[in-house]
Amino acid sequence: MSLLEKIRxxxxxxxxxxxxxxxxxxxxxxxxxGFRVVGFDILxxxxxxxxxxxxxxxxxxxADIAKMVDAGFEATGDFSRSKECDALIICVPTPLNKSRxxxxxxxxxxTELIAPHFREEQLLSLESTTWPGTTEELLLPYIxxxxxxxxxxxxxxxxxxxEDPGNTHFxxxxxxxxxxxKSPRCLxxxxxxxxxxxxxxxPVSSTQTAEMVKLVENIYRSVNIGLVxxxxxxxxxxxxxxxxxIDAAKTKPFGYTAYYPGPGVGGHCIPIDPFYLTxxxxxxxxxxxxxxxxxxxxxxxxxxxxxKVVQALNTKGKSMNxxxxxxxxxxxxxxxxxxxxxxxxxxxxxxxEWGAVVSYSDPYVSxxxxxxxxxxxxxxxxxxxxxxxxxxAVILLTDHNDxxxxxxxxxxxxxxxxxxxxxxxxxxxxx
Amino acid sequence: MSLLEKIRxxxxxxxxxxxxxxxxxxxxxxxxxGFRVVGFDILxxxxxxxxxxxxxxxxxxxADIAKMVDAGFEATGDFSRSKECDALIICVPTPLNKSRxxxxxxxxxxTELIAPHFREEQLLSLESTTWPGTTEELLLPYIxxxxxxxxxxxxxxxxxxxEDPGNTHFxxxxxxxxxxxKSPRCLxxxxxxxxxxxxxxxPVSSTQTAEMVKLVENIYRSVNIGLVxxxxxxxxxxxxxxxxxIDAAKTKPFGYTAYYPGPGVGGHCIPIDPFYLTxxxxxxxxxxxxxxxxxxxxxxxxxxxxxKVVQALNTKGKSMNxxxxxxxxxxxxxxxxxxxxxxxxxxxxxxxEWGAVVSYSDPYVSxxxxxxxxxxxxxxxxxxxxxxxxxxAVILLTDHNDxxxxxxxxxxxxxxxxxxxxxxxxxxxxx
Numbered sequence: 001m002s003l004l005e006k007i008r009x010x011x012x013x014x015x016x017x018x019x020x021x022x023x024x025x026x027x028x029x030x031x032x033x034g035f036r037v038v039g040f041d042i043l044x045x046x047x048x049x050x051x052x053x054x055x056x057x058x059x060x061x062x063a064d065i066a067k068m069v070d071a072g073f074e075a076t077g078d079f080s081r082s083k084e085c086d087a088l089i090i091c092v093p094t095p096l097n098k099s100r101x102x103x104x105x106x107x108x109x110x111t112e113l114i115a116p117h118f119r120e121e122q123l124l125s126l127e128s129t130t131w132p133g134t135t136e137e138l139l140l141p142y143i144x145x146x147x148x149x150x151x152x153x154x155x156x157x158x159x160x161x162x163e164d165p166g167n168t169h170f171x172x173x174x175x176x177x178x179x180x181x182k183s184p185r186c187l188x189x190x191x192x193x194x195x196x197x198x199x200x201x202x203p204v205s206s207t208q209t210a211e212m213v214k215l216v217e218n219i220y221r222s223v224n225i226g227l228v229x230x231x232x233x234x235x236x237x238x239x240x241x242x243x244x245x246i247d248a249a250k251t252k253p254f255g256y257t258a259y260y261p262g263p264g265v266g267g268h269c270i271p272i273d274p275f276y277l278t279x280x281x282x283x284x285x286x287x288x289x290x291x292x293x294x295x296x297x298x299x300x301x302x303x304x305x306x307x308k309v310v311q312a313l314n315t316k317g318k319s320m321n322x323x324x325x326x327x328x329x330x331x332x333x334x335x336x337x338x339x340x341x342x343x344x345x346x347x348x349x350x351x352x353e354w355g356a357v358v359s360y361s362d363p364y365v366s367x368x369x370x371x372x373x374x375x376x377x378x379x380x381x382x383x384x385x386x387x388x389x390x391x392x393a394v395i396l397l398t399d400h401n402d403x404x405x406x407x408x409x410x411x412x413x414x415x416x417x418x419x420x421x422x423x424x425x426x427x428x429x430x431x
Numbered sequence: 432m433s434l435l436e437k438i439r440x441x442x443x444x445x446x447x448x449x450x451x452x453x454x455x456x457x458x459x460x461x462x463x464x465g466f467r468v469v470g471f472d473i474l475x476x477x478x479x480x481x482x483x484x485x486x487x488x489x490x491x492x493x494a495d496i497a498k499m500v501d502a503g504f505e506a507t508g509d510f511s512r513s514k515e516c517d518a519l520i521i522c523v524p525t526p527l528n529k530s531r532x533x534x535x536x537x538x539x540x541x542t543e544l545i546a547p548h549f550r551e552e553q554l555l556s557l558e559s560t561t562w563p564g565t566t567e568e569l570l571l572p573y574i575x576x577x578x579x580x581x582x583x584x585x586x587x588x589x590x591x592x593x594e595d596p597g598n599t600h601f602x603x604x605x606x607x608x609x610x611x612x613k614s615p616r617c618l619x620x621x622x623x624x625x626x627x628x629x630x631x632x633x634p635v636s637s638t639q640t641a642e643m644v645k646l647v648e649n650i651y652r653s654v655n656i657g658l659v660x661x662x663x664x665x666x667x668x669x670x671x672x673x674x675x676x677i678d679a680a681k682t683k684p685f686g687y688t689a690y691y692p693g694p695g696v697g698g699h700c701i702p703i704d705p706f707y708l709t710x711x712x713x714x715x716x717x718x719x720x721x722x723x724x725x726x727x728x729x730x731x732x733x734x735x736x737x738x739k740v741v742q743a744l745n746t747k748g749k750s751m752n753x754x755x756x757x758x759x760x761x762x763x764x765x766x767x768x769x770x771x772x773x774x775x776x777x778x779x780x781x782x783x784e785w786g787a788v789v790s791y792s793d794p795y796v797s798x799x800x801x802x803x804x805x806x807x808x809x810x811x812x813x814x815x816x817x818x819x820x821x822x823x824a825v826i827l828l829t830d831h832n833d834x835x836x837x838x839x840x841x842x843x844x845x846x847x848x849x850x851x852x853x854x855x856x857x858x859x860x861x862x
Binding site for chain 1: 563593595598600631637639647648651652654655657661662664668669670671676677679682683684686712715716717721
């Protein structure tokens with residue numbers, strides 16, 4: 001039976017490689033559409049948890065995982081089982097190394113594990129964000145080496161993930177999906193697969209175009225956040241509240257979209273993805289100046305915030321050295337539990353280096369996770385008037401809905417607001 | 432009778448100073464709302480034309496001007512008549528000088544003309560785009576000098592124009608209007624006035640905030656156009672069509688807004704307004720790096736386009752020197768007749784300097800207008816197959832709806848497209 005037929009009658013088995021923020025929602029969607037799904041990961045804990053019907057992600061319910069397992073889903077660390085699968089979808093992280101260069105080691109090591117098992121009538125799709133050309137330059141050679149011919153007996157596509165953790169307005173099914181194929185028949189296979197469980201498929205002319213689309217989306221976001229962060233500094237110097245300015249500007253019914261400043265950018269996309277283009281552009285002798293400027297300004301925001309805290313303490317005759325500081329929110333954005341690349345952590349680290357005694361409270365993160373560059377041995381503290389009053393300064397870093405903002409305002413000695421939650425209170429320091 | 436009462440019962444007389452792209456729509460709206468309107472200008476031709484019921488703007492009909500005149504509108508060059516007016520609204524241009532510094536001479540010369548006639552219970556509103564602080568630093572002193580007290584017997588507001596020529600989705604009445612007052616009573620007067628003929632008034636806390644709002648709107652636009660122009664160059668080097676990339680990216684239902692590249696930026700706002708903030712920020716020791724980068728990249732686009740034309744001719748063994756070049760569209764954007772700051776003109780100038788014999792066709796601009804830096808003695812040519820075929824190269828610079836794109840494509844020897852109108856035709860050069 002051809003791949004297209006198998007997809008059409010839901011006999012295709014879908015292999016999802018990398019069971020994280022992208023892979024799990026994808027597994028849920030394809031399982032729900034009637035496909036049998038095999039999930040691959042290298043973390044034994046992740047595999048065991050899923051098979052035991054536990055969700056590793058806070059906003060995905062155990063019940064949904066259980067339902068998927070009942071429908072035949074299985075997680076495994078045995079990559080030879082990729083041979084069973086008709087479609088293989090790679091959803092592994094693509095970080096940057098310490099020199100801010102693309103680190104595609106997860107993609108290549110994954111491909112090394114599955115390539116020996118490539119067979120006829122298989123579809124391989126890469127979803128990880130990466131530089132234009134990756135799919136053809138990195139993955140295609142493995143297919144040729146396996147004695148298969150792309151577009152004839154094997155299909156290769158790139159289809160970027162568009163997950164937005166915490167966004168309740170859209171589901172994986174309702175977010176249009178970009179698909180670029182190595183050949184017209186590859187594209188056809190990709191459209192058939194994703195079209196089985198996603199409402200709208202957006203075909204583009206090549207895998208490179210699809211790769212570029214994803215980068216442009218996140219570059220746009222990074223640059224616009226960088227811009228408002230720079231404008232915040234200018235507005236602040238002029239005595240203006242940038243949040244008031246933005247809220248007024250966004251009443252313009254065309255030609256303006258509101259982005260808000262903050263203590264920096266975080267998460268696995270915005271601080272990282274744009275530099276994939278920067279790196280590839282160098283091959284063509286080109287600079288991506290907007291990306292670099294946005295990166296520079298966004299990366300400088302934690303320092304800006306830390307300096308505001310120092311100044312605030314100073315007005316009360318206190319030094320940072322020895323000061324008791326409470327950080328509110330260490331997740332990289334509101335209402336999520338993800339602290340990857342969180343600017344809150346960088347702020348805490350800076351204050352700690354200045355000698356502050358730091359604490360944090362985050363309803364989504366009960367214990368400070370072990371991170372590559374930071375090792376705080378802290379647990380989230382519960383907020384009550386006495387606790388808040390016991391700190392020299394309180395910094396709002398992540399504006400979770402769960403915080404009791406009035407209680408915080410009423411009991412903080414010094415309150416620093418990086419999210420524009422407080423207005424018209426001259427005692428609160430904007431940062 | 433107090434100003435507020437006069438506004439409420441439509442007995443207030445509204446004086447509009449500067450009868451151009453902003454002033455005329457404003458006069459029409461306020462007249463339609465039942466106010467008597469006096470228009471002030473320094474150009475005798477403009478005054479005579481309006482009093483003779485002629486519209487000076489292509490997209491405003493003579494019939495609308497006639498109706499306004501019938502309702503009592505009168506244009507005049509006698510600024511002493513500002514004394515008759517209860518509200519004075521300044522809508523004069525705020526350009527940049529040759530050193531790219533704010534040129535507020537129209538605002539100050541206008542104010543010099545009306546200030547001797549300031550009287551009690553008058554409202555003065557500035558609508559011209561300018562740096563935060565202008566209203567208080569520049570206008571307020573005239574009021575004090577006239578022996579009046581702002582907020583007590585005289586009212587001062589800043590309310591930025593949000594005109595978007597060619598936009599048919601919104602009218603002056605349906606675009607929300609930002610108003611910032613020097614004092615609460617000033618704001619109240621401003622809200623009453625504009626609320627009489629505009630659906631939604633957005634009050635902000637100060638005139639400076641209102642000034643900043645307008646700049647942020649246009650800075651956002653300038654930066655996003657600069658960003659896509661830079662991305663266009665990178666995409667082009669990688670063999671990708673940036674227009675295809677953007678059209679695919681904009682299928683993302685959140686977190687992305689499409690802006691399109693082009694031959695540069697034009698019009699009276701985007702190339703100019705952002706530098707008003709740049710200039711003011713220097714007073715605070717701050718740089719506005721996004722604005723400067725956007726300005727630099729946008730300003731370099733005509734050179735990029737010109738180089739593409741040179742390269743295209745070169746592939747056919749032709750030099751620019753002596754080449755016959757046809758530019759399609761000299762207006763700064765589609766479907767308008769405005770050539771102010773148009774990048775098309777800069778492209779033409781560059782090609783002319785390289786020795787090209789240049790012509791243009793623009794259904795909106797029948798004769799090349801006299802401009803500060805450019806003096807082409809040209810008239811728009813009519814397009815037909817033979818005419819187009821007679822040129823060595825045709826450059827699409829402004830994508831007016833009226834062009835016959837298929838006919839142009841079929842008859843051009845070399846066709847250069849700066850607007851993404853043509854896709855999937857390898858013979859057409861993207862620039």
